């Protein structure tokens with residue numbers, strides 16, 4: 001997926017830009033208030049969340065299990081994981097997501113790997 005590759009590049013660039021800003025600050029020991037303001041604090045938090053890689057999958061809901069908290073999705077290819085299209089079951093941590101899920105409905109999910117399972121973190 002091109003947008004993901006672009007995002008990764010932006011993250012990589014902003015990370016190295018931040019590292020450079022940090023090291024130049026260290027050299028000059030310049031801790032003036034103006035320098036603190038230019039420190040990309042918001043980018044720092046963006047970077048750390050980007051490390052817990054989020055993947056996107058679009059597909060058709062095959063089954064939902066409210067008791068187990070799972071979603072079975074027939075999804076298309078997921079480039080960020082090199083996955084082909086397949087039908088698989090995801091864990092759904094937030095029960096509110098089930099409001100947006102129904103069998104035969106087409107959805108796009110954001111998911112992440114947690115331990116051995118793939119966990120839905122957003123439903124669109």
Ligand SMILES: [Cu+2]
Nearest residue numbers: 083086087088
């Ligand atoms: Cu899959």
